[in-house]
Amino acid sequence: MSSQETQQSVATVTVLPSARISGQRILADTADARTPIFSAASGERVGWQETASASDVDAAVLAARAAFDGWRGTPAAARGEILKRVAVLAEAGREHLVGLQMRISGKPRLEADTDVSDVIACFSYYAALCAQGAAFQAEIIPLPDDSLAAAQCYEPVGVAALIVPWNFPMVTTAWKLAPALAAGCTIVLKPSEITSPAEHALIDIVAEAGVPDGVVNIVNGGANVGALLTAHPCVDKISFTGSTAAGKQVMRTAAEDMKRLTLELGGKSALIVRQDADVEMAVGLAVGGAFTNAGQMCSATSRILVHDSLYRKFMAAFELAVRALVVAPPDADNAAMGPLISEAHRARVRALLQQGIDSGARVAFSGRIADVAEGGFFMAPVVVAEPSADNILWTDEVFGPVACVKSFRTDEEAVALANGTRYGLVATVVTRNAEMAEHYRMRLRAGLVWVNTPQLIYPQVCWGGLGLSGVGRELGVSGLRSYQELRHVIRPAA
Numbered sequence: 001m002s003s004q005e006t007q008q009s010v011a012t013v014t015v016l017p018s019a020r021i022s023g024q025r026i027l028a029d030t031a032d033a034r035t036p037i038f039s040a041a042s043g044e045r046v047g048w049q050e051t052a053s054a055s056d057v058d059a060a061v062l063a064a065r066a067a068f069d070g071w072r073g074t075p076a077a078a079r080g081e082i083l084k085r086v087a088v089l090a091e092a093g094r095e096h097l098v099g100l101q102m103r104i105s106g107k108p109r110l111e112a113d114t115d116v117s118d119v120i121a122c123f124s125y126y127a128a129l130c131a132q133g134a135a136f137q138a139e140i141i142p143l144p145d146d147s148l149a150a151a152q153c154y155e156p157v158g159v160a161a162l163i164v165p166w167n168f169p170m171v172t173t174a175w176k177l178a179p180a181l182a183a184g185c186t187i188v189l190k191p192s193e194i195t196s197p198a199e200h201a202l203i204d205i206v207a208e209a210g211v212p213d214g215v216v217n218i219v220n221g222g223a224n225v226g227a228l229l230t231a232h233p234c235v236d237k238i239s240f241t242g243s244t245a246a247g248k249q250v251m252r253t254a255a256e257d258m259k260r261l262t263l264e265l266g267g268k269s270a271l272i273v274r275q276d277a278d279v280e281m282a283v284g285l286a287v288g289g290a291f292t293n294a295g296q297m298c299s300a301t302s303r304i305l306v307h308d309s310l311y312r313k314f315m316a317a318f319e320l321a322v323r324a325l326v327v328a329p330p331d332a333d334n335a336a337m338g339p340l341i342s343e344a345h346r347a348r349v350r351a352l353l354q355q356g357i358d359s360g361a362r363v364a365f366s367g368r369i370a371d372v373a374e375g376g377f378f379m380a381p382v383v384v385a386e387p388s389a390d391n392i393l394w395t396d397e398v399f400g401p402v403a404c405v406k407s408f409r410t411d412e413e414a415v416a417l418a419n420g421t422r423y424g425l426v427a428t429v430v431t432r433n434a435e436m437a438e439h440y441r442m443r444l445r446a447g448l449v450w451v452n453t454p455q456l457i458y459p460q461v462c463w464g465g466l467g468l469s470g471v472g473r474e475l476g477v478s479g480l481r482s483y484q485e486l487r488h489v490i491r492p493a494a
Helices: 003-011 054-072 076-092 094-105 109-132 171-183 196-208 223-231 244-257 279-295 308-324 343-358 411-419 434-443 476-481
Strands: 019-021 024-026 034-038 045-050 139-141 148-156 159-163 186-190 216-219 237-241 260-264 270-273 303-307 362-366 382-385 402-408 426-430 448-451 484-492
Touching: 019 054, 045 196, 054 148, 054 159, 054 186, 054 216, 054 223, 076 094, 076 109, 076 171, 076 196, 094 109, 094 196, 109 171, 109 476, 159 171, 159 223, 171 186, 171 196, 171 237, 171 476, 186 223, 196 216, 223 237, 223 244, 237 244, 244 260, 270 279, 270 411, 279 303, 279 308, 279 402, 279 426, 303 308, 303 411, 308 362, 308 382, 308 402, 343 402, 402 411, 411 434, 426 434, 434 448, 476 484
Parallel strands: 159 186, 159 237, 186 216, 237 260, 270 303, 270 426, 303 402, 382 402, 426 448
Antiparallel strands: 019 024, 019 216, 034 045, 139 148, 148 484, 362 382
């Protein structure tokens, strides 16, 4: 597909159905059950999405339930072949998928292309697990009684409700959908109403790859549709990515039926720059950690801790880097940071920034929005210096391009500052000292620690956090196990 064809294809997003059930597109009963879809970079309306009704949600779940026995009985190797075809088809449609990310979310081309690569890698990884087969085989359990034999095995949990956010369309879906399908679960997906075209494009590929009707279904809409889905008595597993506040409500709902649960929630993560750090590296990691995807990441390392001896040098270099960021639409030359996802979200981020300033936070410097960024939901990156420990910009997830920098004098002080949060998703450490890197790895309260590396995420390495950052893990073998039940059998020995 040429660049011009891609632009035309993306621009022709019209009306997405209220649901896709057993391969059929379901239209809303009333014309007012429709919400607009906007381009974050231009602010223009590019289409509409119909909202699923309660009956749509029920039909989708029941379709998944009806398809479950057939899909769970499909050999793992055969499921893997389908997942492999999803990866191949996503690669073939890369330009179209990249164009959707750019058009709807406003992501610069490099970020949009990375998203598609992540989708392909995720489906490829779980396809390989299925082909290898070891993760699906029964394991013998030795018993003290030789007359008996025992084994443990992993079986699909059932119907899985997947609820995904707007900040990484397709990526978060792939993280859930690929392992769920590999495990033998059937699916009802609820995408964000803000970025649903990308999710529908991915599900088109899944259908083309040969996933049987009813195995993957979609219901469109906002939080009310998500609430109907998570409360449905025929849903066995919920995997939710979103805010901590929403995650708490999902957890309460899951408790009613003891549904299996994975929650990937917020973060307020730290980047630590020790006195022996490479400052140029540290600045690059700080820019990427705080301002990739315009800071709209649960893993954003927006609390930057810099050793006192490097503080001035770091801040001078950080300012040059932030001021050099090109904040612009994705098709602009050298665009490095895109817009926020919506006008409402930009207003929220600005309000939090102002609240922090009113409480004493000092803006050290900020970037600027390129002249070509007319319309759209752009916001310049902002760096706050030495906020108080109770300032909202230091304690709360802003989910926008706002970073805070604090100095420290000892490693113990840095660990205490980094761990001084109820979140615990990720952390980054910049140091030339391997022994101290291991010290930080052990002491930091985070699900994943990067040492001298960007925020690279591979499907082989599980993802998830501690505290308010969530429950359970995604990706890796742990991600597969989250869609399986551990079961045992004891029988007379042969």
